[in-house]
Amino acid sequence: xxxxxxxxxxxxxxxxxxxxxxAFSAVIPLMTVVNxxxxxxxxxxxxxxxxxxxYRETLNDPRFxxxxxxxxxxxxxxxxxxxxxxxxxxxxxxxxxxxxxFILILLALPLLIPWNVVATIWQIFARPDIGLxxxxxxALGISYNYTAEPLHAWLTLVAMDVWHWTSLVVLLxxxxxxxxxxxxxxxxxxxxxxxxxxxTLVELPRLRGVLIIAVLLRLMDSFMIYTEPxxxxxxxxxxxxxxxxxxxxxxxxxxxxxxxxxxxxVIYFLFILLFCWLFYTxxxxxxxx
Amino acid sequence: MxxxxxxxxxxHYPGAVQDTLSGLNLEIANGEAHAxxxxxxxxxxxxxxxxxxxxxxxxxxxxxxxxxxxQLAGHARNVAQVFQFPVLYESLSVxxxxxxxxxxxxxxxxxxxxxxxxxCDELAISPLREHKPGALSLFEKQLVAVxxxxxxxxxxxxxxDEPLTAVEPRIKWRLRQTLRKVxxxxxxxxxxxxxxxxxxxxxxxxxxxxxxxxxLQTGTPAEIYETPGHEFVGHFVGSPGMNFVPNSALNVxxxxxxxxxxxxxVIDESGPVQGVVTRTRVQRTHDxxxxxxxxxxxxxxxxxxxxxxxxxxxxxxALRVHRxxxxxxxxxxxxxxxx
Numbered sequence: 001x002x003x004x005x006x007x008x009x010x011x012x013x014x015x016x017x018x019x020x021x022x023a024f025s026a027v028i029p030l031m032t033v034v035n036x037x038x039x040x041x042x043x044x045x046x047x048x049x050x051x052x053x054x055y056r057e058t059l060n061d062p063r064f065x066x067x068x069x070x071x072x073x074x075x076x077x078x079x080x081x082x083x084x085x086x087x088x089x090x091x092x093x094x095x096x097x098x099x100x101x102f103i104l105i106l107l108a109l110p111l112l113i114p115w116n117v118v119a120t121i122w123q124i125f126a127r128p129d130i131g132l133x134x135x136x137x138x139a140l141g142i143s144y145n146y147t148a149e150p151l152h153a154w155l156t157l158v159a160m161d162v163w164h165w166t167s168l169v170v171l172l173x174x175x176x177x178x179x180x181x182x183x184x185x186x187x188x189x190x191x192x193x194x195x196x197x198x199x200t201l202v203e204l205p206r207l208r209g210v211l212i213i214a215v216l217l218r219l220m221d222s223f224m225i226y227t228e229p230x231x232x233x234x235x236x237x238x239x240x241x242x243x244x245x246x247x248x249x250x251x252x253x254x255x256x257x258x259x260x261x262x263x264x265x266v267i268y269f270l271f272i273l274l275f276c277w278l279f280y281t282x283x284x285x286x287x288x289x
Numbered sequence: 290m291x292x293x294x295x296x297x298x299x300x301h302y303p304g305a306v307q308d309t310l311s312g313l314n315l316e317i318a319n320g321e322a323h324a325x326x327x328x329x330x331x332x333x334x335x336x337x338x339x340x341x342x343x344x345x346x347x348x349x350x351x352x353x354x355x356x357x358x359x360q361l362a363g364h365a366r367n368v369a370q371v372f373q374f375p376v377l378y379e380s381l382s383v384x385x386x387x388x389x390x391x392x393x394x395x396x397x398x399x400x401x402x403x404x405x406x407x408x409c410d411e412l413a414i415s416p417l418r419e420h421k422p423g424a425l426s427l428f429e430k431q432l433v434a435v436x437x438x439x440x441x442x443x444x445x446x447x448x449x450d451e452p453l454t455a456v457e458p459r460i461k462w463r464l465r466q467t468l469r470k471v472x473x474x475x476x477x478x479x480x481x482x483x484x485x486x487x488x489x490x491x492x493x494x495x496x497x498x499x500x501x502x503x504x505l506q507t508g509t510p511a512e513i514y515e516t517p518g519h520e521f522v523g524h525f526v527g528s529p530g531m532n533f534v535p536n537s538a539l540n541v542x543x544x545x546x547x548x549x550x551x552x553x554x555v556i557d558e559s560g561p562v563q564g565v566v567t568r569t570r571v572q573r574t575h576d577x578x579x580x581x582x583x584x585x586x587x588x589x590x591x592x593x594x595x596x597x598x599x600x601x602x603x604x605x606x607a608l609r610v611h612r613x614x615x616x617x618x619x620x621x622x623x624x625x626x627x628x
Binding site for chain 1: 341342343362363364368369370372373374376378379380381389390393394437
């Protein structure tokens with residue numbers, strides 16, 4: 001470094017537009033929520049500062065803990081199905097060929113459907129009285145009713161999420177696979193590698209980047225799931241499929257408990273951040289070692 | 290190691306109008322370092338893929354030690370290949386990478402260790418053994434890739450596909466020396482595919498010049514350079530390539546056209562081919578010895594000769610040829626000297 005240091009801060013002006021946009025789109029709304037979370041709001045003019053009271057209450061609320069646990073189980077379940085399934089499907093798509101574009105378009109279709117439409121489709125599809133799936137399963141002699149049985153509601157939700165989102169993993173993985181240069185396959189073949197070694201030693205390491213993205217996207221999205229269970233099961237039967245978002249919406253909009261709902265939101269946000277951060281750092285750390 | 294024989298090899302891509310390769314004959318001795326030299330589009334890659342087993346010839350036979358391997362897959366042919374860029378297993382260490390081709394063939398652990406040690410010594414990469422490829426330089430990675438190709442003791446053939454392309458020029462020379470030394474130490478049969486004549490001529494025992502799907506000439510680097518069998522070979526090999534003049538220009542009756550290397554002629558005002566100096570420059574031979582090169586514009590096009598670069602551009606002068614190769618219908622028909 002040279003000792004000459006120009007005193008000119010005009011470059012900060014260049015950053016200003018970004019600061020303003022980020023402030024209005026993220027920081028200010030977030031701070032409003034943080035502000036609410038430390039107050040008890042009785043009406044528009046009456047409010048008290050209550051410190052961390054709402055946080056303490058939320059973290060000790062058995063309904064919150066139950067919703068949180070359901071949320072974790074749900075996210076892990078769909079991740080554990082969608083990632084391996086997505087890789088398996090991507091591997092079975094021919095890399096070149098006349099059919100490939102059609103397969104890709106077909107796979108992308110579920111991603112283009114609005115979320116509440118997806119849920120409506122499945123709500124009708126799985127109905128035991130008129131839905132193709134519901135009637136079909138019952139006709140096989142298996143009693144199935146997702147509106148009455150918590151397990152059935154869960155299975156239906158997981159199946160719907162897998163149907164809706166596996167394509168995303170497939171498309172990402174397929175893009176990753178096609179970017180592996182041919183010589184890597186040739187070398188493995190000449191080395192006498194079997195198919196499993198080809199997958200674990202050549203393909204998986206080279207898919208690492210896209211798979212990290214896929215896991216992060218699916219983790220965040222599934223953790224914030226709202227529309228589909230809301231339309232499909234309404235959180236029921238009972239509270240069996242009430243996930244964090246829906247619980248939050250009930251508190252904030254249904255009961256107008258703005259303070260506790262704000263504290264809930266902040267906790268929720270921090271959890272997602274923590275999850276993603278933990279995942280990313282462990283994966284990237286391992287990468288660097 | 291094996292003796293490699295190409296018998297009338299031809300290849301036709303499905304749906305293509307023309308054969309990519311046709312009527313190729315070549316015999317490569319056991320332990321020979323052979324270079325396939327050709328411009329892009331000459332069919333080098335196709336021939337390489339035929340040898341490695343990625344493709345099977347649509348005509349003719351490929352023999353390893355007299356055994357027909359034309360229809361065998363690559364791993365069954367006992368072939369290894371070094372690619373244009375280092376191809377390694379990134380999650381495995383250098384030692385594991387080197388051991389991999391042996392392990393997947395069920396070689397005993399003690400033997401694997403012995404071979405890996407041997408290759409590490411030979412390529413001087415022992416200090417890198419425990420590193421992952423990600424931590425190595427491009428040059429080191431390519432060395433490891435070479436090691437991985439050479440690690441199997443029962444190899445028939447090692448293919449090198451322009452292995453120096455990705456390596457920076459400063460290091461090219463070192464890697465080529467290493468390759469050459471290892472090839473001699475191990476006595477492996479190697480086929481080195483390249484479009485770079487310097488690489489081909491300095492690396493190989495024998496060179497085959499490939500163009501438009503056929504082999505024009507096979508010979509030692511000296512034969513290729515001094516007695517090209519075809520006008521294209523004379524033109525393609527050497528920088529600049531051979532000069533060509535009609536035989537009447539030098540009062541020779543042999544052939545139709547005469548080719549001569551820049552160093553086979555001198556600037557001489559009383560010479561038979563007159564011209565104007567258009568440029569002068571200093572060139573280097575492949576072993577870095579500098580020499581002057583003078584280019585004259587003549588009746589027969591631009592001709593380059595070796596000579597002192599202190600001659601002015603625009604000077605009217607002439608050149609005298611003392612050695613030539615005669616061609617008729619592009620084929621070599623003879624050679625001679627002039628006084």
